[in-house]
Every structure is written in C-alpha cells, then in structure tokens.
Amino acid sequence: MSTTLVEMSEFLQKGRVKNVKELIQKALDEGIAPKTILEEGLLSGMSVVGEKFKKNEVFVPEVLIAARAMNAGTTMLKPYLVQEGVESKGTVVIGTVKGDLHDIGKNIVKMMMEGKGLNVIDLGVDVSAEQYVTAAKENDADIIACSTLLTTTMGEIKNVVDLVKAEGIRAKVMIGGAPVTQDFCDSVNADSYTPDAATAADVALSFCL
Amino acid sequence: MEIIKCKNFTPDYRNIVKVANNEWVDRIPLYEHIIGPKVMKEITGTSPYDLMFSKDMAESKEGFRQYWNFFKQMGYDTASLEFCICGILINGGALGSHKEGCIKTREDFEKYPFDELPELFFKEYAPYLKNFAETCPAGMKAVGGVGNGLFETVQDLVGYMDLCFLKSDDEKLYADLFKKMGDVHAKIWKRFLEEYSDVYCICRFGDDLGFNTMTLLSTDDICEHILPQYRRITDMVHKHNKPFLLHSCGNLFKVFDSIISQANINAKHSNEDSIAHFSVWVDKYGDKIGNFGGVDTDILCRKSEEEIREYVLDCLNKVKGHGGIAFGSGNSIPDYVPTEGYLAMVNTVRQWRGDYK
Numbered sequence: 001m002s003t004t005l006v007e008m009s010e011f012l013q014k015g016r017v018k019n020v021k022e023l024i025q026k027a028l029d030e031g032i033a034p035k036t037i038l039e040e041g042l043l044s045g046m047s048v049v050g051e052k053f054k055k056n057e058v059f060v061p062e063v064l065i066a067a068r069a070m071n072a073g074t075t076m077l078k079p080y081l082v083q084e085g086v087e088s089k090g091t092v093v094i095g096t097v098k099g100d101l102h103d104i105g106k107n108i109v110k111m112m113m114e115g116k117g118l119n120v121i122d123l124g125v126d127v128s129a130e131q132y133v134t135a136a137k138e139n140d141a142d143i144i145a146c147s148t149l150l151t152t153t154m155g156e157i158k159n160v161v162d163l164v165k166a167e168g169i170r171a172k173v174m175i176g177g178a179p180v181t182q183d184f185c186d187s188v189n190a191d192s193y194t195p196d197a198a199t200a201a202d203v204a205l206s207f208c209l
Numbered sequence: 210m211e212i213i214k215c216k217n218f219t220p221d222y223r224n225i226v227k228v229a230n231n232e233w234v235d236r237i238p239l240y241e242h243i244i245g246p247k248v249m250k251e252i253t254g255t256s257p258y259d260l261m262f263s264k265d266m267a268e269s270k271e272g273f274r275q276y277w278n279f280f281k282q283m284g285y286d287t288a289s290l291e292f293c294i295c296g297i298l299i300n301g302g303a304l305g306s307h308k309e310g311c312i313k314t315r316e317d318f319e320k321y322p323f324d325e326l327p328e329l330f331f332k333e334y335a336p337y338l339k340n341f342a343e344t345c346p347a348g349m350k351a352v353g354g355v356g357n358g359l360f361e362t363v364q365d366l367v368g369y370m371d372l373c374f375l376k377s378d379d380e381k382l383y384a385d386l387f388k389k390m391g392d393v394h395a396k397i398w399k400r401f402l403e404e405y406s407d408v409y410c411i412c413r414f415g416d417d418l419g420f421n422t423m424t425l426l427s428t429d430d431i432c433e434h435i436l437p438q439y440r441r442i443t444d445m446v447h448k449h450n451k452p453f454l455l456h457s458c459g460n461l462f463k464v465f466d467s468i469i470s471q472a473n474i475n476a477k478h479s480n481e482d483s484i485a486h487f488s489v490w491v492d493k494y495g496d497k498i499g500n501f502g503g504v505d506t507d508i509l510c511r512k513s514e515e516e517i518r519e520y521v522l523d524c525l526n527k528v529k530g531h532g533g534i535a536f537g538s539g540n541s542i543p544d545y546v547p548t549e550g551y552l553a554m555v556n557t558v559r560q561w562r563g564d565y566k
C-alpha cells in the first residue's frame with residue numbers, strides 16, 4: 001500500500017484533522033483514486049480504532065476525535081467521489097427513542113457508521129416510531145437504528161418494529177443502548193442488537209451489501 | 210399496592226453515618242439518591258417538589274416538611290437533597306438540555322463569569338437551604354449538599370463531545386477548564402460547609418464518570434484533572450467531621466482504587482447489574498469504603514413484587530456484615546419506576562431488618 005495512505009490511516013487514528021487533509025491532497029496529487037484513498041486511507045484507519053474500542057483498548061474521546069478526522073476527510077473527498085460515481089454504501093436513519101434524552105452512545109454509533117462509508121441521517125433525541133418510519137420512507141433507508149438507555153423507553157422500540165412491519169418498509173431495525181439485550185431484541189423481533197458501536201457499524205454495513 | 214405503616218420506627222441518622230464510615234449496622238439504613246414526584250404522590254398523596262422552591266416561604270417550608278415526612282414515613286434515617294450547581298450555571302444546559310456548549314475557545318473561557326457563580330449559588334439557594342434545615346424532623350439529617358460534580362458542570366458548559374475535541378485541539382484550555390471550575394466548586398463548598406451544613410450528616414455530590422464498559426474520559430485524565438479537585442472538597446468535608454459519599458454511575462473499576470486513594474472518599478453509590486451486581490462492589494471495596502446501593506433500577510421496573518423481594522433478600526444476604534451498607538436502588542427512583550416495585554423493595558428491607566416485629 002502507498003506510504004501516503006499508511007500515514008493517513010495513522011494520523012486518522014490519532015484524530016489529526018490537518019494532517020489527514022494534507023495527506024488526502026498529497027494522495028490526490030500522486031494520482032491515487034479517490035475510492036482507494038477513502039478505503040485504504042480513511043476507512044481502514046477508522047476500522048482499527050473501532051476494533052480497539054470493541055476491546056476497550058481506547059477511550060471514547062479517542063474514538064470521537066478519530067471519527068471527526070474521518071468526517072473531515074470524507075467531506076474533502078466527496079466531490080471527487082461523486083465525480084468518479086462512487087456512491088454511499090447505504091442509508092441509515094438513527095435516533096434516540098421517544099422519552100429518552102441520552103445521546104452520547106447514539107452519536108458514537110452514527111460516527112462509526114459514517115466511518116464505514118454509510119450515509120447516516122440523525123433524527124436527534126426523543127424520536128417517535130412515526131418519525132423514524134417517515135424518515136426511513138423519505139430516504140429509502142436500509143436501516144433504522146434506535147438507541148435507548150432507559151428501561152422505560154425500551155417499549156418504544158417495539159412500536160418502531162411494529163410500525164415498520166405494518167407499513168411494509170424494507171429497512172432493518174437495529175437496536176442498542178445500555179439496558180438492551182439480545183433477549184429483548186428477540187422478544188420484539190428487531191433485526192439486530194449489538195452491544196457496542198463498532199460492531200453496530202459492521203452489522204449495518206453487512207445489511208447494506 | 211401495600212404500604213405497611215410502621216408505628217415503631219424512630220429515625221436515627223447516626224446509623225447511616227456509621228455506614229458511610231464503613232461500619233456494618235444491623236438496622237441497615239435505607240438510602241435513595243433521588244425519589245421522583247410520582248412515587249411520592251402515590252404513596253403519601255403529597256407533591257413536595259411543587260412547593261419546595263416556591264417564592265412563598267411558608268409554602269416552601271410546607272414542601273420541605275412533606276419531603277422530610279416522606280422519607281421518615283418510609284423508614285429512612287435521612288433525606289437526600291442536593292442543591293445543584295448546574296441549576297445556576299449561566300448559559301449552561303449542554304449536559305442535560307442538549308444546548309450548544311457556551312465555551313468553545315480561550316476567548317469564551319476568559320469572558321465566562323466564573324467568579325459570579327458562588328454568589329449566584331447562594332443568592333438562589335440560601336433561603337431554601339434554610340427552609341430545608343428548619344423543617345428537619347428530630348432524629349433525622351440529610352445526605353447531599355452542593356450538587357453536580359466537576360465533570361458534570363464542565364460538561365454543562367462545554368458539552369461532552371466538544372470537551373473530547375477540546376482535549377485534542379487545545380489541551381491547555383481543557384486543563385484550565387477543570388482548574389477554574391474546580392475553584393468555583395471549592396468556593397461554593399467552603400461557604401456551604403461553614404454556613405449551611407449543620408443539617409447534613411453526610412456530604413455528597415453526583416458525578417457520572419462512566420458508562421457500561423468504561424469511563425467517559427481516560428482514566429489518566431480523571432486522575433489528573435478531576436480527582437485532585439474532588440480532594441479539595443473531601444478535605445474540607447472531613448475538617449467538618451463529616452464523611453463524603455460519591456455518587457457516580459458506570460464501569461469505574463479501572464480507576465476506582467485511585468478514586469478511593471486520591472479523592473479520599475468514604476463511601477460510594479450507584480450500581481447496575483449489566484456492569485456488576487451490588488455484591489461485587491461490596492466484595493471488591495467493602496474493606497475500604499462504605500457501599501450504598503443495591504437493586505438495579507431496571508429490576509425495579511421490570512420484575513414482579515415477588516421477584517423483587519427475592520432479589521433484595523438474596524442481595525442482602527450476600528452483602529450482610531461486609532463493612533457499611535446502606536440499601537436501596539442502584540441509581541434512583543425516577544417516575545417510570547412502578548410504585549409497587551419501589552414499595553416491594555422498601556418493605557422487604559424493613560421486614561428483613563426487623564421494623565415490623
């Protein structure tokens with residue numbers, strides 16, 4: 001692999017926005033294809049951070065700064081990717097469910113999914129089943145991702161699953177957050193539960209392939 | 210729903226002080242961090258929160274009276290109450306209200322009126338601190354004091370994510386924020402202890418440092434920027450001959466020995482089963498500090514009264530005798546906890562400790 005891309009991936013893991021941008025320019029000048037820059041420079045760096053986070057080897061702030069560098073990089077690359085006809089790998093509608101205001105976990109899941117090249121639409125907090133489904137329809141989303149941190153708001157997830165089924169939309173429902181378990185996921189017939197954001201991003205990608 | 214009235218209960222706050230100093234007490238004290246208005250209303254028919262902070266002082270006192278009475282009626286030796294710094298922060302709201310953080314740059318930091326905060330705190334809360342103290346029933350005292358720990362107040366001005374970014378963009382500003390806010394906390398606590406702390410037998414603040422799998426900041430940053438500031442407060446609290454209880458949620462195991470030694474806390478509250486059962490905290494730290502907590506809030510919401518009863522008895526039998534234990538929920542009793550679940554827990558503890566004999 002090009003040393004520019006290796007360096008880019010390393011700077012991304014350290015969250016160094018300026019260096020990442022400089023190296024993207026350098027890679028473009030060297031004639032490396034934007035898609036290769038995205039996959040081997042940016043997404044590869046984010047995967048390393050995701051794997052470390054899964055194993056509790058890095059703290060949340062390190063994940064966040066890496067994700068920010070990743071986002072700065074993809075924003076810079078976007079016009080080149082569009083020119084080349086590279087499309088996003090899928091669309092996710094994400095939010096924290098109705099009645100719940102916790103959003104740190106949801107934001108990390110969002111950034112990790114973006115780090116896999118997915119287009120993520122963030123509905124914020126206190127999101128009703130209707131809002132998820134409307135946004136999923138409008139954006140022809142592949143995935144609806146629901147975060148919840150309170151036992152009481154877990155019930156809202158069932159409403160989302162039921163409405164998705166009732167409306168017959170194709171989006172898979174992914175769920176997560178501190179009190180959610182695989183048993184709960186099975187009991188409400190959601191499509192996937194993962195305990196952490198990095199695995200959530202892997203699963204989301206697999207749903208879009 | 211069954212509320213067992215107990216005529217013979219006489220509160221004695223000295224029990225829970227012993228617990229905070231890590232001594233086992235046979236009449237194990239009940240303890241809650243927060244009890245929401247719905248449960249109080251359903252049990253006693255009163256709504257103290259509607260009155261406590263009224264501008265009408267007679268009404269305010271009536272509210273505090275109702276508040277104390279709730280705890281007394283339920284068999285507590287103390288009532289828990291914090292007067293929260295986040296409640297008076299100028300342009301705060303980034304922690305709990307999803308507002309944009311108001312400090313992003315050195316310039317924002319220099320302009321922020323940190324020095325006005327202590328005055329503002331007492332202007333806002335002094336009358337209510339007095340009312341709270343004046344309505345305290347015989348035999349009871351309070352647990353709490355100046356609410357919100359340093360991490361929470363810094364987040365309320367900056368926002369969690371922006372704080373993480375600041376760490377990488379301007380490490381000096383990141384460090385200065387904790388120092389400056391630490392000074393504000395120390396000033397407020399100093400005056401609080403000198404003028405308003407008689408009614409408090411245990412001092413406490415809540416500062417959630419962790420989540421399910423780890424701490425929200427790196428353990429190094431917690432040790433460098435947060436614990437030394439906690440220590441300034443615990444030193445003052447100890448000089449007033451009171452123990453200090455830390456309420457902090459999350460998986461803190463990697464940093465907890467440092468919290469005990471660096472911050473010099475006497476006791477700790479908050480536990481969740483998805484991180485570790487209460488008895489694990491007691492096994493690990495019961496030789497060093499008092500442990501407050503017990504039933505995961507999730508259990509109180511989802512399990513039947515009989516299941517809660519079994520859970521409580523199992524938990525009590527596991528932790529019995531291992532240092533100071535005060536028992537209640539692992540977090541709090543927000544309004545979504547069914548009153549039946551809360552009562553099942555309280556009644557089981559009271560039966561176990563012999564209130565109904």
Ligand code: B12
Pocket residue numbers: 060099100101102103104105106108109145146147148149150151152174175176177178179193194195196197198200243304305417418419420421458459460479480481506507539540541542543
């Ligand atoms: C910080 C915090 C707060 C902050 C929230 C700030 C914010 N902007 O988000 C504040 C102080 C405002 C708060 C308020 C309350 N909180 Co709170 N809070 C927490 C705490 C300590 C950490 C949550 C957090 O930020 N975690 C960090 C992130 C990174 O972790 P995470 O959210 O779990 O996300 C990870 C995974 O779960 C997963 N994930 C998350 N979402 C999704 C979604 C999908 C689709 C997937 C696949 C994966 C996934 O990926 C993430 C990264 O790996 C937790 C304790 C805990 N164990 O989580 C309590 C906790 C969630 N809170 C609790 C409570 C009770 C409350 C209050 C009711 C308190 C009160 N008495 O008033 C209020 C409720 C407010 C409301 N209506 O929502 C309880 C809930 C108990 C329960 N079972 O119901 C907890 C568990 C604490 C405890 N000890 O019991 N809280």
